[in-house]
Amino acid sequence: MEVRGKKLKAEMVLEHIVDLKRQQLFGYRVLSCIITHGEKELRFQDIKDEGLRKQAELSVLKGVAKFSKDKEIFINTPISIHIESLPLYGRNFVICLPADLSSDTLAKILLSVKKLKLKSALDDFYVARYGVEEETEEVKLGAFDFVFVKEEFYMNSSRSDVAKAVFYAKSFGAKVIFKKIDTYKKVQLAIDCGADYGHGYFFGYETYSIPLE
Helix, strand or coil: CEECCEECEEEEEEEEEEECCCCEEEEEEEEEEEEEECCEEEEHHHCCCHHHHHHHHHHHHHHHHHHCCCCEEEEECCCCCCHHHHHHCCCCEEEEEECCCCHHHHHHHHHHHHHCCCEEEEEEECCCCCCHHHHHHCCCHHHCCEEEECHHHHHHCCHHHHHHHHHHHHHCCCEEEECCCCCHHHHHHHHHCCCCEEECHHHCEEEEEEECC
16 A cells, blocks of 8 residues: 555564473564554554554554464454454464453453464453452453463562462463563562463564555
8 A cells, every 4th residue: 555655564563472481482462553654653543544454454464474373473352354364364363352351242252262263361360459269250261271460460469469360360271471571570470470471571572564465
């Protein structure tokens, strides 16, 4: 697509997700998408044109799928592309769902994800002070393959409470990922509390520019 003679591109950031025990790259989380033409930039969430949104989202999905076929790729739920089309671009997509979605919406999306034989992740998981069990029963952790633990929770709670939450999530069969790790202190905390994976700038990231198709 051309805008005043300049080609549109999607700029994206892929943060590394690392296996904490093996110290090996496990996958990538697609964090952002900025549309550029020349020196101008437009954030994906600010795009009003539905056709352009779909074009940008589709280009990013195709781009990351080509980039990595042997690692898990964690993406947000598509906005302009029907979720049933995802397996056409990659079988290694993991759909990240925010914890504040309603139970009905979560159940509907998870059903589609399972039918497509893709994986799912609960994003920004935290535990309220009144207890792990009461908080997590609502989100039904057993339906998720991965759980991203919210930074504010693991940094502002006691180590024993964080470890308890990690154990609880893992008891449902989910793999636990600590979000936004940017210091060695956070890495050690994640390991001490039993997390499986770490995500964040501490482990590195990659940026890519993909022409919109």
